[in-house]
Amino acid sequence: MAGSVSVAGGNPVTLALAKAPMSRQQVGVVGLSVALNALDGFDVLAITFAAPGITKDWGIGPAQLGIALSSGLAGMSLGSLALAPLGDRFGRRPLVLVSLILMAAGMLLTATATGLLSLCFWRVITGIGIGGMVAAINAVASEFSNERRRDLSVALMTVGLPLGGLIGGFATAELAVTHGWQAIFVAGGVITAAFIPIVWFGLPESLEYLVRQGTPAARQRIDDILARMGHPPLAADVVLAAAPVSRGSFAELFGPRFRTVTLLLVAAYFLHMTTFYFFSGWLPKLLTDLGYTTPDAIRTSAMMSLGGVVGGAALGWAAPRLGLTRLVVVAMIGTTVTFVVFGQVAGLPALQAVAFLAGVCVFGGIVGLYALLARSFPTELRVTGTGLAIGIGRGGAVLGPVIGGFLIAAGTSIALAIAIVGAGALVAAVLLMALRRVQAVPG
Numbered sequence: 001m002a003g004s005v006s007v008a009g010g011n012p013v014t015l016a017l018a019k020a021p022m023s024r025q026q027v028g029v030v031g032l033s034v035a036l037n038a039l040d041g042f043d044v045l046a047i048t049f050a051a052p053g054i055t056k057d058w059g060i061g062p063a064q065l066g067i068a069l070s071s072g073l074a075g076m077s078l079g080s081l082a083l084a085p086l087g088d089r090f091g092r093r094p095l096v097l098v099s100l101i102l103m104a105a106g107m108l109l110t111a112t113a114t115g116l117l118s119l120c121f122w123r124v125i126t127g128i129g130i131g132g133m134v135a136a137i138n139a140v141a142s143e144f145s146n147e148r149r150r151d152l153s154v155a156l157m158t159v160g161l162p163l164g165g166l167i168g169g170f171a172t173a174e175l176a177v178t179h180g181w182q183a184i185f186v187a188g189g190v191i192t193a194a195f196i197p198i199v200w201f202g203l204p205e206s207l208e209y210l211v212r213q214g215t216p217a218a219r220q221r222i223d224d225i226l227a228r229m230g231h232p233p234l235a236a237d238v239v240l241a242a243a244p245v246s247r248g249s250f251a252e253l254f255g256p257r258f259r260t261v262t263l264l265l266v267a268a269y270f271l272h273m274t275t276f277y278f279f280s281g282w283l284p285k286l287l288t289d290l291g292y293t294t295p296d297a298i299r300t301s302a303m304m305s306l307g308g309v310v311g312g313a314a315l316g317w318a319a320p321r322l323g324l325t326r327l328v329v330v331a332m333i334g335t336t337v338t339f340v341v342f343g344q345v346a347g348l349p350a351l352q353a354v355a356f357l358a359g360v361c362v363f364g365g366i367v368g369l370y371a372l373l374a375r376s377f378p379t380e381l382r383v384t385g386t387g388l389a390i391g392i393g394r395g396g397a398v399l400g401p402v403i404g405g406f407l408i409a410a411g412t413s414i415a416l417a418i419a420i421v422g423a424g425a426l427v428a429a430v431l432l433m434a435l436r437r438v439q440a441v442p443g
Contacts, residue, residue: 066405075127084387155316307359
């Protein structure tokens with residue numbers, strides 16, 4: 001058959017894999033994407049785990065701390081916008097490797113910071129790597145899955161975010177006390193660097209990307225990857241016609257075909273992530289200000305991450321049965337409700353219980369957004385579209401910790417500050433309800 005590549009997945013490679021059972025190789029790639037996103041989860045939250053120690057050592061106030069918490073998010077925005085299009089032009093695998101190098105270097109050098117300026121600089125470098133990697137692995141998890149397991153695979157990948165925060169929170173709760181806040185970044189940098197050889201040897205290039213190249217070299221790589229998956233090579237009479245090479249143009253995303261879905265998804269992602277980063281960024285510091293110990297504050301953050309693992313996995317399982325967009329809307333409404341409740345309860349057990357429920361809802365929304373991004377853009381724009389959402393969303397989410405810092409510095413009560421920023425998730429839910437009406441997105 002002719003291998004004319006189409007956005008709908010009508011090429012002979014991806015069409016066959018869409019219906020075939022998941023091979024061990026495919027499961028392994030999805031598992032690797034989970035582990036890589038766990039690095040994202042730990043790296044993103046590392047600054048929040050270190051925040052009480054940094055505040056104590058340097059004597060900085062809430063407004064300055066808000067800037068420090070947001071610097072990594074600014075880097076993620078830059079990385080998503082600048083690096084993500086390279087994943088559509090040069091491949092997912094090279095982008096992941098470059099991103100890991102930036103992340104490892106940024107984490108290790110953050111430990112050497114002696115003031116706010118150097119701390120923010122190295123957090124920006126770390127964030128650039130995170131932004132590029134997350135856009136790439138979202139596409140990887142989707143493209144290495146069959147049709148039946150695609151939403152679940154993307155959900156599991158996204159669950160890596162709270163999983164990294166969960167493991168990192170419990171692992172570093174005492175480390176920050178016994179060895180100082182710098183030890184958190186050293187541990188994160190070493191672990192991130194260890195994944196560079198793992199990805200080099202264990203992550204193949206995306207088949208959908210290779211099919212679009214249409215070259216003899218790409219065909220050979222396709223046959224090699226198919227063999228590792230337990231599938232026969234391409235038949236001799238199959239001709240792969242090279243598709244026009246995408247330059248990962250943001251202009252294409254705002255053309256008539258994708259404008260509506262792009263605007264609604266990016267806006268929803270921005271609002272929900274602003275809510276998430278405010279709460280996760282300030283949670284340890286708010287609890288220590290209330291008189292709880294640093295280990296107790298970090299463990300409460302870890303309880304939020306534990307809820308995220310449960311909520312993300314549950315959404316991935318339920319989405320094919322109940323509808324993806326519908327579940328994301330419910331999760332976002334639940335996010336606003338649990339944030340308001342958190343500001344009203346007292347006592348560590350109650351705070352940890354509500355933090356767990358907040359994690360279920362907020363990470364359920366994040367998981368669903370990544371799944372919607374993966375299914376809403378075609379192969380040649382998938383990394384670019386995801387990168388745009390992450391870039392604008394996380395870049396805008398810089399406002400979360402900063403707004404929180406200024407609200408708290410101005411004397412706003414913790415309960416009111418949480419409720420104000422938490423309302424963003426409710427608006428995001430309204431936008432996704434509009435998305436269901438104007439665009440044919442399943443769910």
